[in-house]
Amino acid sequence: MKTLFGRSALSKEIEDELNSHIEMRIADSVAAGLDPDVARRDALLRFGNPTSIRERTAAIDTVLLVETVAADCRFSIRQLRRSFGFTTAAILALALGVGASLAVFMCVDAVLIKPLPYVHPNRLVDVTESSSLLLRDLTSYPNYLDWKRLNSAFISLSAWTPTSYTAKTALATAQVSGTRVSDDFFRTLGVSPQLGRDFYQGEDSPEATPSVLLSADAWREWFAGRGDAIGSQIILSDKAYTVIGVLPEDFYFAPRGLAQFWTPVGSLNKADRRRNYHNWFCVALLREKTPIDSARANLTAIAASLSKLYPDSNAGKTVRVVSLADATFGSVTSIVTFLFGFVLLLLFIAGANVTSLIIVKSRGRSQEIAIRGALGASRARLLIQFVTEGVLLAGAGVSSGLVLAILAVRSMKAFIPEETLFEMPYLRGVHLSFHALTFALVVFLCLVAVFSAAPMARLRSSRLQADLSVGTRTIRDPGWRRLISALVVLELAMAVVLLVNAGLLGKSLYRLLRVPLGFSPQNLSTLTILSPTKTYGTPVLQAALEKSITETIKQLPGVIGVGVGHLPVSDNRPETLIRVLDAPFHGEHNEVGYRVTSPDFFRTIDATLLKGRFFSESDDSNKPPIAIINMALAEKYFTGQNPIGKRIGNADLSVVREIVGVVANVREGSLDEDIWPALYVPFNQAPVTGYSLIVRSSRTDKTLLPLLVAAIHRLDADISTYDLVSMNEEIDRSESSYLHRSAAWFMSSLALLAMILSLIGLYGLVTYSVSQRTWEISIRMALGAQRKAIFELFLKEFIWLITIGLALGVACSLAISMSMRSLLFGITASDPSTILVVAAVVTMATLTATLVPATRAAFMNPVEALRGE
Structure with missing residues (x-):
């Protein structure tokens, strides 16, 4: 040194x-x-x-x-x-603990540690409208322009909205994801194209030549990564766009997902020009040293003035300003944070387990240490030996854990659905990084310190002399046994914490997947249709096309029903403002979900009609406007009344509809969201070009979906069809379902590993105690003690340890689960049935681990034991 x-x-x-x-x-x-x-x-x-x-x-x-x-x-x-058995057990325990903690740390690194891939990630904020119905609502384009013009908190404020295009090149035609953005969007983020140029100022005006920026994936897919793609033209939804640049390989804008084509705003349709049509998101770059609270106050004041200027559209509207990181990761942050805390508990259990094994093993080496000390080995020399052993053991465990973590992350990414990666593209950045290697190094150093400390306690001169003078006789060592007992109690407590929280998450997932849907998802196949506006640009043509499609699908073998409408369990948007006629009105904004629905939609999904009637084919534009409402809307706006025959208008009463039916609540948004009040209008009275087609049949989805696409394309090959999925798959792949399922499965795995390690530690403690008390047991039995008394002696002693560990674990789990209430659904953080089940399982498992060595002690031959001593 x-x-x-x-x-x-x-x-x-x-x-x-x-x-x-x-x-x-x-x-x-x-x-x-x-x-x-x-x-x-x-x-x-x-x-x-x-x-x-x-x-x-x-x-x-x-x-x-x-x-x-x-x-x-x-x-x-x-x-x-x-000591092959000891070494194998120690390395395996460390590999499991380190591997799990490293795998989750890679997720933590991708979500919490790595900055967003922009120039000033900490100064980027997400700006949206906020209302009584939606905490985070989209904004209208006119409101965005006013925010941009009047604010003093931002260097730039950019707008974006997701869209979908039918893309045509010389090689292929496909439905692709796109994003319309204001011309300064990428300058706000601080992102420059790897090839070509960015949008110039004013390129988002209707007069500018249509241009497009490609993602790196789209560049490779559509142009094979050629440099001459710049200046080429691509047809997006029957409109020619000039390719001006290619975005960087590592670029993603997580709030949008993996968009392939980025285009300027261009021409605004009639809806976009309305102040009450919310279809845009905003991202802004704060001025230097401007806190988010100041920016929020600035925009709140602007929103208040706009609500006075435009009460019909903006009354009650305010703004929500949060960091872009919070808007990007949302609930994933809390889930990853809690999981990382839990894997650290598992790592602690693994480390405590191996430490207990080392303590037991070091007692068996007391003679070796004493003899080496008597022969002149200094304490420093012995210390180096123990540190070397700690380095080798910790190194083997951490290396094995590193391999397991890499394999686990690769497997996780391989099994993540493409749709989930589309919604959460930052998951692609989960990999072994410098931060993860640093974390592994810190874990390694901590383990070396702990593994070296236990044998070092025997380096005191008095200890060496005692070990040398004892010879081979086993004597009680209460200090060491108390230390091992404390470690086992902590292991049991941490295992109980993991088991209780795993049980809560598992029960929460069970409740989530069995939440009332208001419809029957079995045997439902769905796909999204987008018809070209140049061919079907009028309401009459759109209604005729919908009728042709549904009639054609009905003729397919095995089809039971066909409906057109909003896809359940997908999104609560879009929303609209309503006014209830013959009711007091004071300028309030009554926001409800707005759904365009075909006559057979409710019958196809097996929704329940509570009052009135469903739509019919005769409910077209030649008849007075009508509507069906859900029970949530009826309870909110027609409390204690019969809604049938009542009238509902839009915000300015330019369209007034008579309510002809009330249906049971259909869960249209996320599984863990509240059900919105919803207004359903006949497709024939408000036709659109894009909608979901829902088909109930007796066939499997794999055989039916290709037939649906083929039938639609026989009508018109230019109609785009995408998002082909069964309703059960739609439910399973929803973000709420995926996150809850992932958290529950991962926690269950951690809890199982923790329980196994804790049982191994308890078994080792009982075995160690029996080995220490061999002389005492032999004397007791030689003096007439019964085997039952010896058995009860050990059983009572370790029941106390089990009880303490169980009580401590339940107390800690209650405290921790209270802080993770946001991750639970349909149950309380102190769910008594979960705690009782965990307590029963832990008690049975720990008693089983205790009985084997206790029985061995009771049936010990005292003569042979004394002779051995």
């Missing part, structure tokens, strides 16, 4: 010793009669070059150090190989 870290001190020590030898040589020569100068010259010639001598001496010291370390490593490897 001096050679490596104290080079200057070592050089001075060598030089002092060399000078002393030269001075002694000079003294001898002077004593022999030589002149002092001659004697000095003779001595220097005999010793040679002092620099060379210093270097050779230092090199020899380094070689000795390396040889010593190598010898320690060889001896440690022999020790570990000799």
Whole structure:
């Protein structure tokens, strides 16, 4: 260590010793009669070059150090190989604990640690409208323009909205994901194309030539990664766009997902120009040293003035300003944070387990340590030996855990549905990174310190003398046993914490997947249709096309029903404002979901009609406007009344509809969201170009979906069909379902591993206690103690430990589960049935682990035990 870290001190020590030898040589020569100068010259010639001598001496010291370390490593490897069972158990426990913690840390790194891939990620904020119905609502384009013009908090404020295009090139035609953005969108993010240029100022105006930026994936897919793609034209929804650039490989804008084509705003349709049509998101770059609270106050004041200027559309509207990171990761942040905390508990259990094994093993080496000390080995020398063993054991465990973590992450990414990656593209960034390697190094150093500390306690002189004088007799060592007992109690407590929270998440997932849907998802196949506006640009043509499609699908074999409408369990949007006629009105905004629905939609999904009637084919534009409402809307706006025959208008009463039916609530948004009030209008009275087609049949989805696409394309090959999925798959792949399922499965795996490790630790403790008390047990039995009494002696002792661990674990789990209430659905954080089940399982498992060594102690042969002692 001096050679490596104290080079200057070592050089001075060598030089002092060399000078002393030269001075002694000079003294001898002077004593022999030589002149002092001659004697000095003779001595220097005999010793040679002092620099060379210093270097050779230092090199020899380094070689000795390396040889010593190598010898320690060889001896440690022999020790570990000799205790093969201990080594295997220790490395396996560490690999599981380290592997799980590293895998989750990679997710933590991708979600919480890595900055968003933009120039100023900490100054980017998400800006949306907020209302009583929606905390985070989309905004209208006119409101965005006013925010941009009047605010003083942002360097830039950009708008974006997701869209979908039918893309045509010389090679292929497909439905692709796109995003319309204001011209300064990428400058706000601080992202520059890897090829070509960004949108210039004013390129989002209707007069500008249509242009498009490609994602790196779209560039490779549509242009094979060629540089001459710049300047090429691509047809998006029957409109020619010029490719002006290619975005960087690592670019993603998570709130949008994996969009392939980015186009300027361009021409606004009639709906986009309305102030009450909310279809846009905003992202802004804060000015330097401007806090989010100041920006929020600035925009809130602007929103208040707009609500006074435009009460019909903006009354009650305010703004929501949060960091872009919070808007990007949302509930994923809390889930990943809690999971990381839980894997650290598992890592603690694994470390405590191995520490207990090391303590037991070190007691078996007490004679070795004592003899080596008696033969002259210093405490520092023995300490280096134990550190070497700790380094090898921790290194093997961490290395194995690192391999397991890499395999786990790769497997996780392979099984993540493409749709989920589309919604959460940051999951693609989960991989082994510098941060993850740093975390592994910290874990390694902590484990080395802990694994080296246990045997070091035996390096005290009094301890060495006691171990040497005892010989082979086993004596009780209460200090060590108390330490192991404390570790086992903590292991049990942490295992209970993991089991309780795994049970809560599992029960929460069970409740989530069985939440009332208001329809029957079995045997439902769905796809999304987008018809070209150039062919079906009028309401009459759109209604005729819908009728042709449904009639054609009905003729397919196995089809039972066909409906057109809003896809359940997908999204609560879009929404609209309503006014209830013949009811007091004070300018309030009554926001409800707006659904365009075909006559057979409710019959196809098996929705329940509570009052009135369903739509019919005769409910077209030639008849007075009508509507069906759900029970949530009826309870909110017609409390204690019969809604049938009542009238509902839009915000300015330009369209007034009579209510002809009330249906049971259909869950249209996420599984864990509240059901919105919903207004259903006949497709024939408000036709659209894009909608979901829902088909109930007796066939499987795999055989039916291709037939649906083929039938639609026989009507018109230019009709786009995408998102082909069964309703059950739609439910399973929803973000709420996926996150709850992933958290529940992962927590269950952690809890199972923790329980296994805790049982191993408890078994080891009982076995160690029996081995320590062999002499005592033998004497007791020789004096007449019954086997039942010996059995009860150990059982009562360890029941107390189990009880303490269980009580401590339940208390800690209650405290922790209260903080994770946001992740639970349909149950309380202190769910008594979950706690009782976990307590029963832990009690049975721990008693089983205790019975085996306790029984062995009760049936011990005292004569053989005493002879062995």
